[in-house]
Amino acid sequence: MAQPQQSEGTEGETPPLRVGMVGYAFMGAAHSQGWRTVGRVFDLPRRPVLAAICGRDGAAVRAAADRHGWAAAETDWRALIERDDVDLVDICTPGDSHAEIALAALAAGKHVLCEKPLANTVEEAAAMTAAAEEACGRGQLAMVGFNYRRVPATALARRMVAEGRLGSLRHVRVTYLQDWLVDPEFPLTWRLRRELAGSGALGDLGAHIVDLAQHLAGERLTGVSALTETFVRERPLPGGPTSGPTSGPTGGLTAVSALGTGQVTVDDAALFTGRFASGALASFEATRYATGRKNALRIELNGERGSLAFDLERLNELSYHDGTEPGAHAGFRRILVTQPDHPYLEAWWPPGHGLGYEHTFVHQARDLIHAIAEGRRPEPSFADGLQVQRVLAAVEESAEKNSVYTPIAV
Amino acid sequence: MAQPQQSEGTEGETPPLRVGMVGYAFMGAAHSQGWRTVGRVFDLPRRPVLAAICGRDGAAVRAAADRHGWAAAETDWRALIERDDVDLVDICTPGDSHAEIALAALAAGKHVLCEKPLANTVEEAAAMTAAAEEACGRGQLAMVGFNYRRVPATALARRMVAEGRLGSLRHVRVTYLQDWLVDPEFPLTWRLRRELAGSGALGDLGAHIVDLAQHLAGERLTGVSALTETFVRERPLPGGPTSGPTSGPTGGLTAVSALGTGQVTVDDAALFTGRFASGALASFEATRYATGRKNALRIELNGERGSLAFDLERLNELSYHDGTEPGAHAGFRRILVTQPDHPYLEAWWPPGHGLGYEHTFVHQARDLIHAIAEGRRPEPSFADGLQVQRVLAAVEESAEKNSVYTPIAV
C-alpha cells in the first residue's frame, strides 16, 4: 500500500504531529482510521503523521503497518518510545500494559493518548495521573480515549445540558448491553482473564458508561451500590489470540483449541446504582449477556426542565424532550444529529448523511491535535480516567461487601 | 342513565355474579368499565351484575353510580359488604383501607378483588392472605388487581417464556417512569402521604413492576439492594381531594388552597437491583420525576435463547428477539399483539385494531369470573400480593440500611 501519507505541498506550513501507536488490533485499526482521516476532513493546526506502529509479532506488525498506512514498524514498545520521529504515543494495548507504557512515554517526553480504561487498578491510574500532571508542566499533554464523548449526538447532549436545558438533574439511567458471551462455547479470550483485562464487562463497558454519564451530567458520582455476576464460570481455551466480539479488523473468532477449558476470572455483568453530587440518582448496567443487543449503550437524563436520551445503536440520533413546552405539543423529539451546526458536523456531509462508529476516533484525534497545538489540557484527562477507575473500584468493593453503599474515593 | 344492565333474555341460563365495589375514583371508573364491558365481548360462565357501589360522600357516590351504571349506592362499606345481592367485593380504595375491607368481606362470605398494592404493610397483607386461604376452603376466592398481567402483549410474553423461548434467564430490567411530580408546585395529595399511601413511587409503581417481572420471569426475587429518594420534601397542601396524575375520571387537578405546605412523607423514586432464584440479575426503577415519560412501564428479559421487551406506552406491541435464528437475519421484531391467536384477542377486533389501557380491566374481570365459575384459585392470589409486599419491604429495609443486600422473607 503506497498511499503517500499527508503529502501536502503545504506541509511546510503546518507543523507535523508524529504519532507512534502501540497495538494494532481492534483499537489500533480504529485509531489508525482516525489519524489518517482527520486531516482530510478538518482544518488542523498540526498535521498528523502516522510515523510508527508497534506490536510483538514482527510479521504481523509489518502487515498492519502496510494495511493501516504507518511508515515504520517496531516490535518493542520501548524502541517506539525512544524514536525521535514520534511526538505522541498512542496506547491501544490491553489494560495491563497501559501504566508501564504511558509512564515510559511521558518520561521520554512524549504526549500520550491512552485507551480506556486508563489502567487495571486505581494504583496504576494514580501513578499515571501524577506523571501526567508533572509532564504537563513540561508541555506534554495526556488524554484518555473515552471516544463516546465524541459522537456528535453525545457532544450535542453535553452542549444542551451545559446550556441548562435540563435544569436540576433527577435521574441518569445508563445501560451498555452486548451479547457476545451468551454462547457458553465462546472461548476464554484475554478479555475474560482478570490478570490481563482487570475486570470484565465492568472495565470494558462500565468504564465507558461511567465516564459518559458523568461527562453528560456535568458532575460526579459520590457513591455506588453494586451487584456483579459471572454467569458462565468455565470456558474453552482459545486456540490462539483473539480479543472480543470482533470481526474483520482483529480477525475472526479463532477456532477453539483442544487445550481444554479455563476459569473465567472477570465479571460477566455489573449492575450498580448511585448518587450524583447534586442528589440525582443514577442506574448503571453493563453486560455481555443481553441476547440481541449488540452495542446498546443507552443513556437517559431526566431533569426538572427536560430530558435527553441516546442509543449508540442509532448513533446519529439524539432524543430530546423540552419540558417547558405546552403539554399538548410536547414529546420526545428525534434530532437527526447531522446538521452543520451540530458538533463536528460542519466538516462532514449534508444533513441526513450519517456518520459511523469510527468517526469518534477522527473527532478524538481532532480535539487532541487542537489541544496540543494550543497547549491546553485535553479532556478527558488522566485525572478523569483515574476518577472513573475509582468509581469502578467502589463498584467492585460494594459488590464484594454485600452491595453496601460505597463512597467514591476523592 | 337508564341502560338496563345485562338484561339478556338468557340471564336465567347464565348465573349472575353480583359485584359490589368500594371506591369510585380512577380505579373505580376503570373497574366499572371492565365489569360493564366484559360480558359484551367474551363468552362468560357467570354474568356480572353491577349491583352496588360505595363511597363516603352520598351525593358523589350516587352520581358515580349513575355515571358508571351501578344499580345501588352505599356510603358505608360495611353496609355494602352486608348486602345479600353482592357476591363479590371489589376494593378500589387507597391502600390503607384494603386490609380492613377485605377481611370483613371475606368474613361476610364474599369473593374479593383487591386493587394493588395488596396492603400498606406486610403484616396487613399477611393477615389478608391467611384470611383468603381460610375462605378458599369455604369456596370464596380472592385476587389482587395487578392488571398489567392482562395486557395482551404481557400475556403473550408470559406464554412465550413458559414455552421456553428465552431459555435460561440472565437479565430482567424494568422501569416504571412517570413525570407528574416534576413540578414542585404539584400539591400534597394522598398519594404523597405515608399514612394513606404506605409508600410513594415504590408502592404505586414499584408494586406493578415487581409483580410483572416475577410473573413474566416465572420465578421470584431472592434479595434486593435499594436506593430511594424524596427530591421535593415539602409541597403545597391541596384545596381538596385529588389522587394523582389523573385527568377526567378523577377530576382535574384541584386548585391549591391557601392552607400552606406540608411534608412529603413517601419516596419520589426507588431504584433497586436484585437476584432471581435462578441467578438472573434484575434491575428496577420506579419514579414520578422522569420528565416526558408519562407511563413508561418498560420491561426487558434476556435469556440464553432469546429476549423480550415491552413498553406500556406502546401497549399493543411486544418486541421479541429469537436468539436461535441465523445472525444475518436476526433482530428484535415488533409483534403487533392484535392477532386472533394472541391472548384475549379472539374476542376483539381484526388484526391491527389496537386495544387500550382499560381493556386490562375487562380481561381481569374475564379471568376472575372464569376462576370463580370453575372454583379455581385466581391469579395473582393474595399470597402473590403478599410476596410483592415482602419485596417492597425488603427494598425499604435495604434503602434504610445503606443499600445492603437484603433477602426477601419467605
Next chain:
Amino acid sequence: MAQPQQSEGTEGETPPLRVGMVGYAFMGAAHSQGWRTVGRVFDLPRRPVLAAICGRDGAAVRAAADRHGWAAAETDWRALIERDDVDLVDICTPGDSHAEIALAALAAGKHVLCEKPLANTVEEAAAMTAAAEEACGRGQLAMVGFNYRRVPATALARRMVAEGRLGSLRHVRVTYLQDWLVDPEFPLTWRLRRELAGSGALGDLGAHIVDLAQHLAGERLTGVSALTETFVRERPLPGGPTSGPTSGPTGGLTAVSALGTGQVTVDDAALFTGRFASGALASFEATRYATGRKNALRIELNGERGSLAFDLERLNELSYHDGTEPGAHAGFRRILVTQPDHPYLEAWWPPGHGLGYEHTFVHQARDLIHAIAEGRRPEPSFADGLQVQRVLAAVEESAEKNSVYTPIAV
C-alpha cells in the same frame, strides 16, 4: 370518567336518544360499544338508548342483541325504521344497502348515521345527500361514519393544521396497508364482490384515507391519476358468510366450502396521486397485500412551517416537526396523545394510559349526540361522503383511462 360535580342528576332530566342499528357484524359490534360506553365517560345532552338492532337471521340477531345490549331485535330493516322508539338509525350494513336504508330512514323522520363508504356509487350518494339536505330542513341530521377523524391523534393533527402550524401545504402522503388477502386461499367473501362491496381496497380503505387526508389538510382534491390492480383473480367460494379480516366479535374465518371458486370482481390495491386545491401534491395507496402490515393507515403532511405524521398501528401517538425551531434542536417529536388537553382526553384516563380502536366509535357517538342536541349539522356530512365518493369515482375512471389525470367532479 365520572366527574361527580358534573353529573346530570337523574336520568329523567336528560332526554334519551333512541338508536336503532341495522347490521351486527364487525361494524355493528364496534358501534354498539360506542353507544353503550359514551354516556359512561362523557357528559352528554342526550342519553343514548340501545333501542333495537336489526339483521336478517332471527336467531343471530337476537343473540347479537343479547351480546351487545340492545333492547329489541328486528329481522326487517323497514320494521326497525318504522319503530316509534327509534330516533336515529345507525346503518352498519355493506355498502350496497346504504342508500335504500338511509333514504327510507330519512323519509321516516329519523336521524341517520351511515357507515362509510356512503354508498357504492356516486348516484346513490348524491341521492342520499339530497335527501339529507332536505331532511335537515325538518331538523333531521345525517352523518357518515369516517371514524378515523375521531382518533385523538388525528383530531389533534386537525387542530394543529387549523392553527396554522404547517403553513402552506406541500405534500400529503397516505397509505392504508393491510395484508389479509396475501394468501390466495383466502375465500371470496362479500368484500371481494363488486355487486356487494362496490369496490375493493379502494372503497374500503381508500375511502378512509381520502376523507382523512382532506379533513386534515382542510381542503379538497381537485384531480387524481390512478392505477388499480387485482393480483389474485379467482378465489375459493366461502362456506358461509364472513366479512373480512375479522376475528372475535364477528366470528372467525369461515371454513372454505367445497363449492369451488369464483371471480374476484374488485380491486386488490389502488394507487393514486393527486393535487389539492392549494397546489399541494398528494399520494395514496390502499392495499390488502402488504405482507406484515396489519392496519397501517399512515399519513404525513409537509407544510412550509412544519410536518405531521400519524400511523394507526400506533394510534396514541402523533409525530410533529416544528420547522420554525432552530435546526440544531429540531426533530420529529412523538406526542403521546393522552394529555387532558388533547381532543377527547379530558374524559378518559391519566396521561400515558392509551386508548384503542373502538374508542373512535365512542367519540363519534359523542360528537353526533352533541350535534343533534344542538341542532347543528354533524361532520362529516353526507355531502362530505358524496365528495369522497366522487374522488373514488375519479380514481376508477382514471384507472380505466390509462391513468390519465381526472378532475374530481364538483
Next chain:
Amino acid sequence: MAQPQQSEGTEGETPPLRVGMVGYAFMGAAHSQGWRTVGRVFDLPRRPVLAAICGRDGAAVRAAADRHGWAAAETDWRALIERDDVDLVDICTPGDSHAEIALAALAAGKHVLCEKPLANTVEEAAAMTAAAEEACGRGQLAMVGFNYRRVPATALARRMVAEGRLGSLRHVRVTYLQDWLVDPEFPLTWRLRRELAGSGALGDLGAHIVDLAQHLAGERLTGVSALTETFVRERPLPGGPTSGPTSGPTGGLTAVSALGTGQVTVDDAALFTGRFASGALASFEATRYATGRKNALRIELNGERGSLAFDLERLNELSYHDGTEPGAHAGFRRILVTQPDHPYLEAWWPPGHGLGYEHTFVHQARDLIHAIAEGRRPEPSFADGLQVQRVLAAVEESAEKNSVYTPIAV
C-alpha cells in the same frame, strides 16, 4: 481491517489502479474518501492510487488535492484524461458534462466511473452506453455511481430478495424526502437550473430510487404515470457557486448576491406510480420540500412470502417481516446490519458498531476494483444507468401528458 494473515506482502506485488477524478465538490470529497480508505479496510487485487484531480479553478483544485490527498491537480479535464498515469476516470461533475467526459475517457482507453444520473438526456446516456459497450471489448470497464446499492442494509435486502424470501412481489413503495428547498429564499444554485442539472428532484433523488427499487426488486419497471411540480418558481440568484444542501467538505452555503432573482427551471417534486414486469405495483416520490425529512430514502417491498423496509436515515438497519412464520410470533424485525456475515461487514467493526454514509463509496470502490481486476463488467453498468434515464424520461413525458400511463422504452 487488517487481517494480517491475509496481507498481500509488499506493495510491489499488488498492481496499482491509478485514479483521475473530475470534480471536487460534495461527490468529489465522498469519492476521495472512498478511494483513500478502501485499501485500508479490504483486501484488494489492485491498489488504488489517487493520481490526479481536476477542476476549473486552479487554486481551488490544488487546495482540494491537498485536502483529499491527490498527487496532482489539473484544471482541464481533457488533460487529466490524457495522463499516462491515470487508469480510471472518476466523473463527479454535474450531469451536463458527464457524456462529454465519459466518451472522451473511454476513447482515451480509460476505465470510467460516472456519478449518477448517467446523463441529463436519454440520448447522451445511450451514446455513453454504446461507447461503454464498445470499450468493453477492449477491456475497459464502465460503471455508474448508484452508491445506495452499497449500503450494507440494501445489499442484504438484495441478497434476501434473490434468495426468494419475499416470493412473488406485490408492492414496492419508495420515497426520497429532503427539505432543503422549503425556504423560498434558498438561492438558485446549479441544481435548480435545467441546463446544468437536467432535472430537479427527479434526476437527483428520483434516479437513486428508481435504480434502487429495480435493483432490489430484481426486475424492471414497464411503465409509469407521473405528476411533477415546481412549488417556488423564482429564487434569489446565488453570489457564487454552490451545489445543494451541502455543508463541510464542499463549503457552506454561499451568501446570496445582490444579483436579483432567476427562474427555477426544474421540478421541486416528482410523484409517480408504475408497474414492474411481474405485475407488482410501484409508488415513487422525490421531493426537496418534506419539512423535517433530511435524507429519507425509504423503500418497502411487499411480497407474497415476506416484506423488507429500509430508511437511509437509519442506514445500519433493515426491517424484515417473514410472512411464513406463525402469525402469533411474526412481526417486522429490525436487523442491525453490522454482523460479520452481512455484506461488506467482514472487513469492518464488531457487531453494533455502525457505518456511515461515506462507506457506500468505500464499498463502491471495492466492488469496482474487483471487477476491473477480474475483467468482469461491474454493476450498475452504463446500460443500467441508461435504463434509469429512460424511466425518468417516461416520468417527464407522462407528467407533460396529463399523467397518462407511459411505457418505458426498451
